[in-house]
Amino acid sequence: MTYQACIDIGGTFTDCLISDGGGEISIFKSPTTPGAFEKGFLNVLKVAAEGYGESFGDFINRVDLIVHGSTVSTNALVERKTVKVGLLLTEGHEDILVLREGPRKGAFQYRLDYPEPYVPRRLTRSVAGRIDARGRELVPLSLDDAREAGRAFRAMGVEAVAVGLLWSVVNPAHELAVKAALEEELPGIPITLSHEINPMPREYKRTIAAAIDASIAPIVRAYVEKLNAALLSEGFSGDLLLANCVGGMMPVPEMMAKPIYSVMSGPTLAPMAALALREEADIIVGDMGGTTFDVSALRDHKIIVTPDGMIHDDSLGIPKVDVRSVGAGGGSIAWVDEGGLLRVGPHSAGARPGPACYDAGGAEPTVTDANVVLGIVDPDYFLGGKMKLRKDLAEKAIAKVADRLGVTIPEAAYAIYTTSNHNMVAAIEEITVREGINPRDSVFVCGGGATAIHMAEMADILELKRYVVPRFMAGLSAFGGLISDIRREDAAVCLTSDAAFDVDAVNATLAKLMTQGAGFLEAAGIAEEDRVYEFVFMGRYEFQSFEIETPFEAPNGTLTAADLPALVEAFHKMHERIYSIRSDTDVVEFTAWKLRAIGLRRGRDQWKEATLPQQQGAPAPKTRRPVYDHAAGGPRELPVYDLATLGADAEISGPALVEAATFTAYLKSGHDGRVDAHGNLVVAVA
Structure with missing residues (x-):
C-alpha cells in the first residue's frame, strides 16, 4: 500500500489528509510551528504515521506523493518581512508604483495618507530606451544605464531586482538585454522580468507583480530547499507538488521560477474541494480557521479568478482564485472599543500562545474561548480528546469583555459568537451579491475547524436553503489539495x-x-x-x-x-x-x-469509491450537553451525535450537536441534516 498526502499549514494548526490508495482518506492535525514551518510539516506526518500504527520511517517510505499549500510567501508579505528589492524602470516613468492605477477611495475618506510604494523611490533606478505599443523601438536601450543601476544596487545591498520596462509585453528585447547586463554586475542575485512573470497590459500590474515576485523569491527558495532537505533526511523519495494561487498544483521547479504564484495559495484549495464535492452551479465556500475566515465562490460551477488581489495597499498584479479574508478565526481576539462597542478581530492569538482555553499562555478572550463557555465545544473532546481545553481559563478571559459590557460571562460569550458571525456574513455578501451570485440560490460548503459551529446562525441571516458540513471540513483545503490537478x-x-x-x-x-x-x-x-x-x-x-x-x-x-x-x-x-x-x-x-493548462491527476476521484453503509434505524445521541440559548436566557440540554457512527441517510434534526474528531457542528431549530454516502452532513433549512 502506498500513500498520498496533502499538508496545509494554517495559522493555528497544520492539517494533513492521507489517501491510502483505496479510496479511504484520514485527517490528522498538529500545531503550526511559526518560524520553522518545516518542523510542523514533519510533525503532522509523524502524527499520521502514529494514526496508521507504523513507524515514521516505514510510513514515509510508502508516501509516493505530497502536495503542499504553503503560507510562507503570504506571511512574508502580510508581515512585511520581504527582502530588499531594487527596481529598474523606463526613463521618465520612475513613479509607476507611486501612481499605481489611480483608484478612487471611499467618497468620504478624504484624510487618507497616500500609501508608500512597494519599492521605495531610493531603490528605484531608470534606464533610457523605449518600445512603443506595437513593439517598435523608438529609443535605443542604454546598457550603460543598466550597468550603472546594477552597481548602485550592489552598493545598496539589494537581494533581488525587478525590471519593468514599458511595452515589454509586446517586445521583450529590452528587458532581456537589461537582465543580461545586470547579471554581469550582480552575479547570484535573482532578477524578475515583468513580461515573464505577468505578460499582461497595464504597466502597474506587470511592475508590481515583478516587484513582489522578486521580494519573496529568496524566501520561497530557502523554504523549499529546507523542506526538501528535511524530507530527504527522513527518507522521503516521492514527488512534491506545491499549491499555486490559480487553483492547482505546480512542480517545485515551476514554483521556484515564479514564486509569486505561491502567494495566498493555501486558501485557493478550499473552492477546489467544493468543486469536487458538489454539483450545484453556484456554491459559496467558507473556511474558518484559527486566524481568518476565508470566503470564496463558484459561479456556474467554475472557480472565480480575479485580477485584483490585494496585499496591503498594493495589487498582487497576477490573477488568483478570488478568496476574501476577514479576521474572524477561532483565535480572533474580542475587545471593547473606546465607545463601548464589542469588536472581534482582526488581531489573533494565533498558534502561540493561542486562545486562553489552550492553557499555553494566552489570556485574551477569543472566539474559541466563547464557544467553550457557551458549551458548543466540549473541552474534553477537542481534536478527538487529544487536546484538553480549560473552560475555567476561557471564562476568566471572557470576563474581561463581560465586565466592560456590564453583562454576564455567558452573555458576553454569546455576544462574541454573534459578532463574529456578522463579520463573516459581511465577507460572504461581498463576494456573492457583488459578483452576481444570490446566496439564497446557492449551496454553502463549510471548511475549517470552526465554521460549522457558526454556520446555522449565518445561514439564517443569509436566508440560505442548504449548507454542507463535509466529513473533512476541518481539513477542507488539504482535501482540495489532495484531489487538485x-x-x-x-x-x-x-x-x-x-x-x-x-x-x-x-x-x-x-x-x-x-x-x-x-x-x-x-x-x-x-x-x-x-x-x-x-x-x-x-x-x-x-x-x-x-x-x-x-x-x-x-x-x-x-x-x-x-x-x-x-x-x-x-x-x-x-x-x-x-x-x-x-x-x-x-x-x-x-x-x-x-490559457489554463490542466494536467488531470490519476486517482484524484478514488475518494468517491469509499461509501458508508446504510443507517439502520434512527441515530442515537452519544450524550447530551447544556448549550447556552440566548432566546431562553440560559443553558439548554441538546443531544450530541458522533458523526463517525452515522451511516448513509442518517437524519438529525436541530437543535443538536454533531461531533467529529476535528470539528463540531451546531444545528439550530429548523435545520435538518442528512448524511450522504460519503459521510458529509447535508443540512436543509426550513
Whole structure:
C-alpha cells in the first residue's frame, strides 16, 4: 500500500489528509510551528504515521506523493518581512508604483495618507530606451544605464531586482538585454522580468507583480530547499507538488521560477474541494480557521479568478482564485472599543500562545474561548480528546469583555459568537451579491475547524436553503489539495474588437499559449490523454477602463470568424451577470487571451469509491450537553451525535450537536441534516 498526502499549514494548526490508495482518506492535525514551518510539516506526518500504527520511517517510505499549500510567501508579505528589492524602470516613468492605477477611495475618506510604494523611490533606478505599443523601438536601450543601476544596487545591498520596462509585453528585447547586463554586475542575485512573470497590459500590474515576485523569491527558495532537505533526511523519495494561487498544483521547479504564484495559495484549495464535492452551479465556500475566515465562490460551477488581489495597499498584479479574508478565526481576539462597542478581530492569538482555553499562555478572550463557555465545544473532546481545553481559563478571559459590557460571562460569550458571525456574513455578501451570485440560490460548503459551529446562525441571516458540513471540513483545503490537478495559467496580449476582429492575430496568440501550456504539462510528466486546456479572454466595452474575464470554447486552440458572435454574446452575458446590465450595441474589445493548462491527476476521484453503509434505524445521541440559548436566557440540554457512527441517510434534526474528531457542528431549530454516502452532513433549512 502506498500513500498520498496533502499538508496545509494554517495559522493555528497544520492539517494533513492521507489517501491510502483505496479510496479511504484520514485527517490528522498538529500545531503550526511559526518560524520553522518545516518542523510542523514533519510533525503532522509523524502524527499520521502514529494514526496508521507504523513507524515514521516505514510510513514515509510508502508516501509516493505530497502536495503542499504553503503560507510562507503570504506571511512574508502580510508581515512585511520581504527582502530588499531594487527596481529598474523606463526613463521618465520612475513613479509607476507611486501612481499605481489611480483608484478612487471611499467618497468620504478624504484624510487618507497616500500609501508608500512597494519599492521605495531610493531603490528605484531608470534606464533610457523605449518600445512603443506595437513593439517598435523608438529609443535605443542604454546598457550603460543598466550597468550603472546594477552597481548602485550592489552598493545598496539589494537581494533581488525587478525590471519593468514599458511595452515589454509586446517586445521583450529590452528587458532581456537589461537582465543580461545586470547579471554581469550582480552575479547570484535573482532578477524578475515583468513580461515573464505577468505578460499582461497595464504597466502597474506587470511592475508590481515583478516587484513582489522578486521580494519573496529568496524566501520561497530557502523554504523549499529546507523542506526538501528535511524530507530527504527522513527518507522521503516521492514527488512534491506545491499549491499555486490559480487553483492547482505546480512542480517545485515551476514554483521556484515564479514564486509569486505561491502567494495566498493555501486558501485557493478550499473552492477546489467544493468543486469536487458538489454539483450545484453556484456554491459559496467558507473556511474558518484559527486566524481568518476565508470566503470564496463558484459561479456556474467554475472557480472565480480575479485580477485584483490585494496585499496591503498594493495589487498582487497576477490573477488568483478570488478568496476574501476577514479576521474572524477561532483565535480572533474580542475587545471593547473606546465607545463601548464589542469588536472581534482582526488581531489573533494565533498558534502561540493561542486562545486562553489552550492553557499555553494566552489570556485574551477569543472566539474559541466563547464557544467553550457557551458549551458548543466540549473541552474534553477537542481534536478527538487529544487536546484538553480549560473552560475555567476561557471564562476568566471572557470576563474581561463581560465586565466592560456590564453583562454576564455567558452573555458576553454569546455576544462574541454573534459578532463574529456578522463579520463573516459581511465577507460572504461581498463576494456573492457583488459578483452576481444570490446566496439564497446557492449551496454553502463549510471548511475549517470552526465554521460549522457558526454556520446555522449565518445561514439564517443569509436566508440560505442548504449548507454542507463535509466529513473533512476541518481539513477542507488539504482535501482540495489532495484531489487538485496540476495547473498553470499563461496569458498574452492581442488587442482587437468585434468591429474589426483580427482572427489571424488571435489564433497566433492562442497557438503561442498552447505551446507554452503543452510544454508545461510535458515537463510535469502529464500524459496526452490527461491534458485539458481552458480558454479565457479579457474583454470590455469600448471606453471602459477595466476588463472582465470571459471563458470561451476553442476546439484545437483555434477560432474562426464564425465564432465571433458566440464570443461577443458570452461577454454580454458575463457583464450582465456581474453588473446587471448589458449593452448589445456597444463595441466589445478583446485585450488579452489566457490559457489554463490542466494536467488531470490519476486517482484524484478514488475518494468517491469509499461509501458508508446504510443507517439502520434512527441515530442515537452519544450524550447530551447544556448549550447556552440566548432566546431562553440560559443553558439548554441538546443531544450530541458522533458523526463517525452515522451511516448513509442518517437524519438529525436541530437543535443538536454533531461531533467529529476535528470539528463540531451546531444545528439550530429548523435545520435538518442528512448524511450522504460519503459521510458529509447535508443540512436543509426550513
